Every structure is written in C-alpha cells, then in structure tokens.
Amino acid sequence: MRLTRKVFSDLAIFMGIFGFMIGTVFPFFVTLLGVPSDYVLTLPFFIACISAGLIAGGVNYYLARKVVGSRLIILSNVGRHMRSLAETMRRGIHQADEEELTVMLSTEELCGKMGCQIEVDSDDEFGESATAFNLLAQTLSRTIITERAAHSFSNMLATQLDIEPLADKAIRKLMLYTNSVGGLLAVVEHGELETVACHVISDVHSVLRSDYVKEAINSGETQIIRLPKNAEIVLNHVIGEHNTKYVIVDPIVYKGVSLGVIVLAAEKDYDEEVIHRISILRIGLGLALNNSLTHGRMRLLATQDPLTGVYNRGFGAKRLNEEFQRAVRGDSPLGVILFDIDDFKVINDTYGHLIGDRVLIGVVKSVRSVLREGDILTRYGGEEFLVVLPGASSVDVAQMGERIRHAVKDMQLVEGSQSIHVTISLGGVSHPELNVSQEDVLIRHADEALYRAKGAGKDRIEMDKSGFKPLLNSVN
Structure with missing residues (x-):
C-alpha cells in the first residue's frame, strides 16, 4: 500500500x-x-x-x-x-x-x-x-564498447574496396579489438589459401597448412586453440622472436561460403567476450571481403582478356598511351610489335575452336617467357597481339621480335597423335626513330610492317622502313 x-x-x-x-x-x-x-x-x-x-x-x-x-x-x-x-x-x-x-x-x-x-x-x-x-x-x-568497435570497423570496411589495404586494416583492427599480438588474413583463391595481410606471425605457411585452419574453412566454425609447447606459433617482433600458444582461427563466411580465414595469436587465453566480439565483427568483414573480391574480379574483367589473361585491347591501348607519353617526356625510346598467328583460321577449321583457344593460350605463354619485366602484352584482336617495349630501339625491337618468333615456333602443342605447328608474323617499329606525335601512328606503321611480313612468306619479322635500316628479315 x-x-x-x-x-x-x-x-x-x-x-x-x-x-x-x-x-x-x-x-x-x-x-x-x-x-x-x-x-x-x-x-x-x-x-x-x-x-x-x-x-x-x-x-x-x-x-x-x-x-x-x-x-x-x-x-x-x-x-x-x-x-x-x-x-x-x-x-x-x-x-x-x-x-x-x-x-x-x-x-x-x-x-x-x-x-x-x-x-x-x-x-x-x-x-x-x-x-x-x-x-x-x-x-x-x-x-557499448563492442558496438563502438563494430561501428569503427564497419566504417573502415566501407572505405576500402581493394583487397590488400582492406585486409591489412582489418587484421590490424582485429588485433587491436581482441588484444592480440599477431594475426593474418588469408583468402581462398582457386582452392588454395593465399595470405593477403600478415603481422608479426613468422611461419605463415605452416599455420595455413594446419588442421585447425582446414577445419575452420570446412566447417565454418571458429577454432579456439591452446597449442602444445612444440607447436606454438612463432611471432617476430622488433625486439626478437618468441612463441605463443593462444590462437583463434576464425573463418570468414559469406552466405554459407568460406571466403577466407583469420588467425589471431595472443599472450593470454581469449575470453568469451573477445570470442563474441569477433563473431560480430566477422559478419561485416564477410560482406566487405566478398565485395572486394567481386570488385577485383570485375576490375580484372575490365582490363584483361578472359581467355589468355593478358590485357584486353581497351586497357592495352591505355597502357600504350601512358608509355608513349612517358617516352616523349623522358626523350627515351619506345618499341612496338604487332604480331598475329599464321593461318589461324585453318587451325580453327581443322581442329575446332577449343584447340584454337589452346593455341592462343600457348602462344601467350611462350611470348611471356621471353618478355622483359615491364614489357606489355595485349590481345589486340582475335589472333592479333600487341607488344609494348619501353626503352627499346629499333635494333632491340628486331631482336625481341626474333626471340618471340622462335619461342612460338618452338612451342609443342599435341592434339591426339598430331603435333600442331604454330608460327607467327611480326611487324615492329620504334619511337623516336619513327618520330610521331601519337601512339596510334606507331601502331599503324607496325601494322603495315606486319602486312609486309605476311606477304613475304610469314613466320618472320619486318621492321618499319622509315625507322630501321637495313631491314632485318628472318628466314624460316
């Protein structure tokens, strides 16, 4: 009352x-x-x-x-x-x-x-x-602290699309929010785990090959581990190396699919609050990681030829423009080679388009094996390719063209009991020996040289006449 x-x-x-x-x-x-x-x-x-x-x-x-x-x-x-x-x-x-x-x-x-x-x-x-x-x-x-951590974490994830800075910032914040001293983040690519961010942990490969990581990926469940003395994770700090046995392996899951894994190591055992906090933070990370991987694949599709993996024509032209402008500003040479596969239509008609695709892939692999670091290979048309050679004079272009030609000619491509013989014809040019104001003119001159190589019997390189004398004509 x-x-x-x-x-x-x-x-x-x-x-x-x-x-x-x-x-x-x-x-x-x-x-x-x-x-x-x-x-x-x-x-x-x-x-x-x-x-x-x-x-x-x-x-x-x-x-x-x-x-x-x-x-x-x-x-x-x-x-x-x-x-x-x-x-x-x-x-x-x-x-x-x-x-x-x-x-x-x-x-x-x-x-x-x-x-x-x-x-x-x-x-x-x-x-x-x-x-x-x-x-x-x-x-x-x-x-409230967990809410604040999740808010800060989500804001960070929202500002990043590229996988490497996203993973680096994510693992740093996760270490911060869980009082961990080491951590790594790996994503699943082509069925294998690839590390995209790592801090302090030394033996990354052995960690990713562990049964705990496999179990986390396969089950989609967090693994809380206290490692035995002989299996502790090695941490490499500025002051030196030491081991730790308290580890969390947490899968990054999006719509039931394991996209990757987080590994965190601490000096003391993780309590329930930390485990709960990780379970909240990884939800946003799964979405962000999926968006990042999708963005990366879309960007790859926008720049690369899906069959051969080299630059497509649009992005290759952009890279040629960048290199041409750099050569003009630096008064340095720039070589360009156009080549295509001889009688490619005959190969397609005889063996079918699947074998034609194998030929294209094999040619790209052979050409890449002889290119220098910094050289640019682009699929310019169906069976036509563009090679940009920064710093290459006409002599350099001719020599590189010969190496490319021999690499393709020596390629072994077997279909059943038959060995498919592949050759290419090439046209080369170099700036400033051919003094032009636009990169399109270089391509036109290289195309004219390629046309002459086709007319001269194929399986050879022809150099632009205005840029290289005497001509270097290869023999079969």
Whole structure:
C-alpha cells in the first residue's frame, strides 16, 4: 500500500501511525497487569504513551533511514544516473582513440573507469543487489564498447574496396579489438589459401597448412586453440622472436561460403567476450571481403582478356598511351610489335575452336617467357597481339621480335597423335626513330610492317622502313 510517491515518506507516516496506535493501546494493556485504571486511563497518561509511541516510531524511522537508506541512497544516486550512464559511456568511447579503446577492451573492470561501480560491503540482499548492478553496468559497458568497435570497423570496411589495404586494416583492427599480438588474413583463391595481410606471425605457411585452419574453412566454425609447447606459433617482433600458444582461427563466411580465414595469436587465453566480439565483427568483414573480391574480379574483367589473361585491347591501348607519353617526356625510346598467328583460321577449321583457344593460350605463354619485366602484352584482336617495349630501339625491337618468333615456333602443342605447328608474323617499329606525335601512328606503321611480313612468306619479322635500316628479315 502506497500513500505517497516516496518510500521513506510512506515509512515515516506508517511509523507515526504505528507509534500513535501503540501509545493509544498501551494504557489498556497496563490495566491487564493489575495497575488501577484510575492511574492509567487518564488523559496525561494517554498523552505520555502516545508521545512515547511517536518517539519510538521516529527512532525506528531514523535507524531505517540511516542503515537502509544509506545503501538505498547509493543505489538511488547511481539509479538516477543510469539514464545518462549509457550516453556518457557512448560519448567517452566515441571520443576515445584506438589505443584508449584497446585499454577499455582489455580492462577487467571496464565500468570502474566510467564511475558506475558500487562498493559491495555486505553479504545480504543489498550486497547481492550491488553485485547484480555492477554486473549489469559492466555488461552494458562491454556492449557499448563492442558496438563502438563494430561501428569503427564497419566504417573502415566501407572505405576500402581493394583487397590488400582492406585486409591489412582489418587484421590490424582485429588485433587491436581482441588484444592480440599477431594475426593474418588469408583468402581462398582457386582452392588454395593465399595470405593477403600478415603481422608479426613468422611461419605463415605452416599455420595455413594446419588442421585447425582446414577445419575452420570446412566447417565454418571458429577454432579456439591452446597449442602444445612444440607447436606454438612463432611471432617476430622488433625486439626478437618468441612463441605463443593462444590462437583463434576464425573463418570468414559469406552466405554459407568460406571466403577466407583469420588467425589471431595472443599472450593470454581469449575470453568469451573477445570470442563474441569477433563473431560480430566477422559478419561485416564477410560482406566487405566478398565485395572486394567481386570488385577485383570485375576490375580484372575490365582490363584483361578472359581467355589468355593478358590485357584486353581497351586497357592495352591505355597502357600504350601512358608509355608513349612517358617516352616523349623522358626523350627515351619506345618499341612496338604487332604480331598475329599464321593461318589461324585453318587451325580453327581443322581442329575446332577449343584447340584454337589452346593455341592462343600457348602462344601467350611462350611470348611471356621471353618478355622483359615491364614489357606489355595485349590481345589486340582475335589472333592479333600487341607488344609494348619501353626503352627499346629499333635494333632491340628486331631482336625481341626474333626471340618471340622462335619461342612460338618452338612451342609443342599435341592434339591426339598430331603435333600442331604454330608460327607467327611480326611487324615492329620504334619511337623516336619513327618520330610521331601519337601512339596510334606507331601502331599503324607496325601494322603495315606486319602486312609486309605476311606477304613475304610469314613466320618472320619486318621492321618499319622509315625507322630501321637495313631491314632485318628472318628466314624460316
């Protein structure tokens, strides 16, 4: 039963009523003890008894207020601030930098720093209430910190599309948020795990070949590991190498498919809060990693020929333009070779288009084997290819053309019991020996030289006449 909106006000009223009733009834009880009613059933005695009852009620109220109220005041003060506590912690964590956030994440008494802990100094219901409140406040603080970490992590993921910077920043933040000292992130490419980001962990290959990683990839479940002494992960810090045995292997899953794996290593065992935090963060990472891989594949499709893996015509022309502008600015030579496969239509008509595709792939592989680092190979047409040779004079172009021609001619391509013989014809040109203002003119001159090579019997290289004298004509 409530009389007012305040507990202690109700208590004071009830204590006053109780004291008044005791004072009123007491004289009648006294008569039962044999005291003459003439002495006790008088107005002064009633007033004295009621006063004593009210005083006793007041003393009881005071003691309740002093003993119980002091505890309730603590709960009341904290309770009054509970509404602002979450906002205070959110603001504090939001304003904290990454290092401060890490301290909060790794501190056992998280809420102690926020001023929301109640001292537990009794073993009764008040002590249990204080303990329960501290647990609630600590859980709240952990939840807000995890939320802040997830928010920061998601913001980072949203700003990255390229796989390598995404993986590098992701593994750094994961190490930060889990108090780990080492970590790596690997993605599944063509059925194999390829490391795209690694910090401190030395024996990456042995880690990725471990049964724990395989189990995580196959099952899609987190592996929490305490390694034996002889199987600890080696960490290579600036101050030297040391081993650690506390490891988490967490698969990165998107729509039920394992895209990769995270490996984190720590100096002490991971607790449930860290494991829960990782499970939250990896959801966003799975989506971001899938977007990054898709973006990479789309960018690859936009720049590469899907069959041969070399640049397509559009991107190859862009790279030629870049190299031409660089050669003009640096007053350095630039060589260009156009070549196509001799009688490629006959190969397609005789053996079919699948074998024709094998020929194209084989030619690209052979040509790549003799090109220098920095040379550019582009599929320019169906069976026509463009080679850009930075720094190559006409003599260099002619020599490289011969190496390319021989590499293709020596290629072994067997279909059933038949050996398919493949040759190419090439046309070459070099700037500034052929002084032009646009790279398109280089290609036109190289195409004219290629046409002459075809007319001269194929399986040869012809150099542009205006840029190279005497002509270097190869023999079959």
